[in-house]
Amino acid sequence: MSDLILFSERRLTAAEFQQLASVPAAVEWFANIDNPRTRRAYKNDLQDFCSFVGLAGAEEFRAVTRSHVLAWRAELELRGLAGASIRRKLAALASLFNHLLENNAVAGGNPVHGVKRPRIESNEGKTPALGDHQAKQLLDAPDTETLKGLRDRAILAVLLYHGLRREEAAQLKTGDLQERRGIKHGVWGAM
Template sequence: MDRYVDAYLDHLRVERGLAPRSVSAYARDLARFVAHAEGQGVEEARAITPSVVSSHLVALGRAGIGARSAVRHLSAIRGFCRFLVKERELESDPCALIDRPKVGRRLPQTLSFEEVLRLLDAPSPETLRGRRDRAMLHVMYAAGLRVSELCALTLADVDARRGVVSAYGKGNKR
């Protein structure tokens, strides 16, 4: 199976123009997959089945490999299997029905209270631009606006009498 992996890596290098580090990452991921497949008794590329690919993903999880890395592994294996189908070494893609591992979303990093105070106090109150920037930062912080939402505000969105600012979020939601 190594000759097919080598041919695929050459394809990535030459035809797809991938960077050397990317090709190295594919090589590492595929070497691990091939070792697993051979451990399952798969000696030829033709013998790669969905269950071999699935069992490899399970083995990665048991080895403590995170979901993001497992997704990268599956991406390398999918590309390799598609290549094998194109080269007529496989009749069908064993990865076609395999779902990607679920990747949890990371929580955004937040500023400390002191960092927020420093940010709000950063613009100079001595200049018009500084006062404008300070007001924008305070509105953004107090209302929880995104930068794009703040920049989209117009005078029509401000009701000074009631002390209300109407902002449109993603999808034009108020």
């Protein structure tokens, strides 16, 4: 047991232990979502569902059935939401119910399972792809005679060649790149 305490000798008090033991399963589920944007989107999605079906408290999740989920999906479609948004909302709800089932907070299975998601359309993305000519123009735009221009060209190259999002590129460190045979490669586990 002492092997588990690596960095600190601090122990929970009895009150802290009881407080953590009484944390609702839904709160645990939210705390386990690392990405703040995903957490915010899922929170909004679940608030939308709770508002639609009229849930006032966490204990009322026990009464949710597949019919409730199907009615919500139909309402989302009537609102004209994109298929990707509807899939994300259903995924958020399914993930929460999986966690609630694992923690015996609900019984009887996940009401989202078996609810069909909208099809993924190949042209669904809203961001148009750049053609080769456009990508070359973009890479040629910075003035490579200046240090700032070289930096900007390097950033653009990383974004274009690796398909990174702006936030992912902003978090890169020099150690995230390796050179093999004169070619720079991303260390994807670090990104």
